Amino acid sequence: MAATSQIDQQLVAELRERGLRVTPQRIVIHRALCSQSRHMTAEQVLASVSDVLPGTSLPTVYATLELLEGLGLVRRVGTGNGAVVFDSRIEPHAHTVCRRCGAIADLEGTAAPDDVLNRAGATGFVPDHAQLVVWGLCAACAATAVRS
């Protein structure tokens, strides 16, 4: 694991600070999430990681994703159609999900309103993150749907 990039350094610092071990798998999985196009499933992470670190197993991927989520370096996005993807973008942003093909895309410049967090807090709930998912048809699927 040479060529310690800035991305890696952040992870290593977080791990060291908590007395957790720095392993090649954790480095590579974190890199995969940060560098690849976003919204990766566990399977996609494994595929990406396997190029660099053959033999890596799916249980390790899941364990590491859970760890990274706990460190706040990765977000889990659940769409409700059964798909769960992991996103390395921490800043609040919405996602669009196509009902037909399942494609997930970022929606830039759309944060969940503070209003919602405040309202949640008023009920005694302690919010830490808001996730906004927009359902519908992506441009490609909408085009074919019209034709039918």
Place this chain on the structure above:
Amino acid sequence: MAATSQIDQQLVAELRERGLRVTPQRIVIHRALCSQSRHMTAEQVLASVSDVLPGTSLPTVYATLELLEGLGLVRRVGTGNGAVVFDSRIEPHAHTVCRRCGAIADLEGTAAPDDVLNRAGATGFVPDHAQLVVWGLCAACAATAVRS
């Protein structure tokens, strides 16, 4: 299926209009979702339905929930922690999900901003529904967390 309530009538009308059959299972499953406390899992729906209609099967519950979702009478809410629940409230409203105990609650008076739908539409995406989920700790879990 006597005692046709207003809830039932809406379902029957929708089914008839599309040439679909009106079956006891569909009536009872729809009633369960509308009358019970909200956010039911498929298993919970089955349990509730089984009191009235013993022998009802899980595949039928899933098929009917999918049908009702297609009719717009029920919403599927995916939280990302693996739980998928069904909600009979159609009006836009947010949900809070507890990271610790998994409890799901409604957040009144919080619709996803039109802004988001407009922005999604600007990308060619055809939105039909926005789902807003707030992650954090529910009041009960937050209280015990502080204590530790």
Place this chain on the structure above:
DNA sequence: ATGACTGCAAACTCTTTGCACAACA
């Protein structure tokens, strides 16, 4: 040296599918 982490295999949960029977229209 020692204890945490990984890999393998298997188990587990949730959901869907195939097919024969039943029942709505």
Place this chain on the structure above:
DNA sequence: TGTTGTGCAAAGAGTTTGCAGTCAT
């Protein structure tokens, strides 16, 4: 009466668990 819908059983996908060996510290 003709299909559509249901129930049963089994398959399928995705994720988690147990355990032995390995590796970071």
